Amino acid sequence: MALLSLLFLLLAIFLGFVRKMNTGLLCIAFALVLGRMSGFSDAVIMKGFNSSLFIMLLGVTYLFSMAQINGSLDLLAQKVIALAGRRVYLIPIIIYVFSIVLAALGPGSVPTMAIMMVFSMSLAAEMKISPVLLSTLTVLGSCAGGLSPLAATGIIGANLCAEFGLTGIENDFLLNGVFSFTVYAVIVYVWLGGYKLRAAEDVGEKVIPSFNRKQLLTIAGIVAMVFMVMLLHINVGLVSFAVAAVLSFLRVSEEAKAIIIKANGTYQNKRIHTAPKRPRQTRQTSS
Numbered sequence: 001m002a003l004l005s006l007l008f009l010l011l012a013i014f015l016g017f018v019r020k021m022n023t024g025l026l027c028i029a030f031a032l033v034l035g036r037m038s039g040f041s042d043a044v045i046m047k048g049f050n051s052s053l054f055i056m057l058l059g060v061t062y063l064f065s066m067a068q069i070n071g072s073l074d075l076l077a078q079k080v081i082a083l084a085g086r087r088v089y090l091i092p093i094i095i096y097v098f099s100i101v102l103a104a105l106g107p108g109s110v111p112t113m114a115i116m117m118v119f120s121m122s123l124a125a126e127m128k129i130s131p132v133l134l135s136t137l138t139v140l141g142s143c144a145g146g147l148s149p150l151a152a153t154g155i156i157g158a159n160l161c162a163e164f165g166l167t168g169i170e171n172d173f174l175l176n177g178v179f180s181f182t183v184y185a186v187i188v189y190v191w192l193g194g195y196k197l198r199a200a201e202d203v204g205e206k207v208i209p210s211f212n213r214k215q216l217l218t219i220a221g222i223v224a225m226v227f228m229v230m231l232l233h234i235n236v237g238l239v240s241f242a243v244a245a246v247l248s249f250l251r252v253s254e255e256a257k258a259i260i261i262k263a264n265g266t267y268q269n270k271r272i273h274t275a276p277k278r279p280r281q282t283r284q285t286s287s
Contacts, residue, residue, distance in 0.1 A: 031048065055235075063106065088198060089198070091123070091134075098141070099138050100141045100144045104154075105145075105151070109146030132192060137189070144180075214250075217250055224243060
């Protein structure tokens with residue numbers, strides 16, 4: 001039966017990729033089939049469904065779906081990258097650090113990769129930076145930040161550890177993970193010549209729009225969520241739903257689209273239109 005369970009899990013993942021089906025819903029259906037085949041009652045099967053974990057994951061991803069739809073996260077990423085200016089060698093570092101911070105605040109590893117990857121790749125093409133360098137640092141940063149006790153992936157990891165009696169390790173879990181991924185990131189940065197990146201003399205200035213009212217309210221809501229979780233120790237899922245409800249009342253984002261994105265389990269990146277700009281180029285100095 002253990003082998004059959006593994007096969008059902010692989011089948012759910014396969015169908016999720018090939019048929020674009022929701023893997024979670026498939027697994028619930030397969031749980032019913034496997035449970036009945038094993039002679040379990042419906043009550044026993046339902047006990048295996050962690051409702052607390054579900055609320056935490058749903059609340060966090062729903063809140064960040066709203067932030068993604070109104071362009072708050074994409075614009076924030078652009079403004080953070082713009083801090084590098086002509087110091088192009090800092091861009092890979094900024095992408096790595098920002099991926100950690102963004103993933104740690106709530107979205108988790110996979111959504112942060114989806115949010116940052118398209119932006120990183122367009123930036124790599126625009127500035128002639130190695131896409132391998134930026135994509136690798138995006139993935140490493142997203143994985144590191146995803147171990148946060150606020151993030152969906154970190155919540156899953158903490159719950160799994162708790163089942164084995166390992167509790168109160170959330171901060172150590174995050175710090176050790178960030179340290180490990182940072183070691184890999186430094187190796188990648190040096191190996192792929194990130195420190196050699198220099199801006200050309202005719203670097204054009206990219207015009208980045210200001211945050212609008214809806215985006216400012218959204219970011220303020222996310223910050224409030226983080227403070228309430230860290231200082232008041234409120235359940236991250238419940239407070240995420242509360243903040244999302246307030247943002248929905250203020251009409252800062254399209255609630256229906258946020259629900260659809262969460263249901264599909266995908267994050268769709270929206271490109272922010274900026275003023276025309278001259279091409280940007282970089283070159284690598286010889287070591």
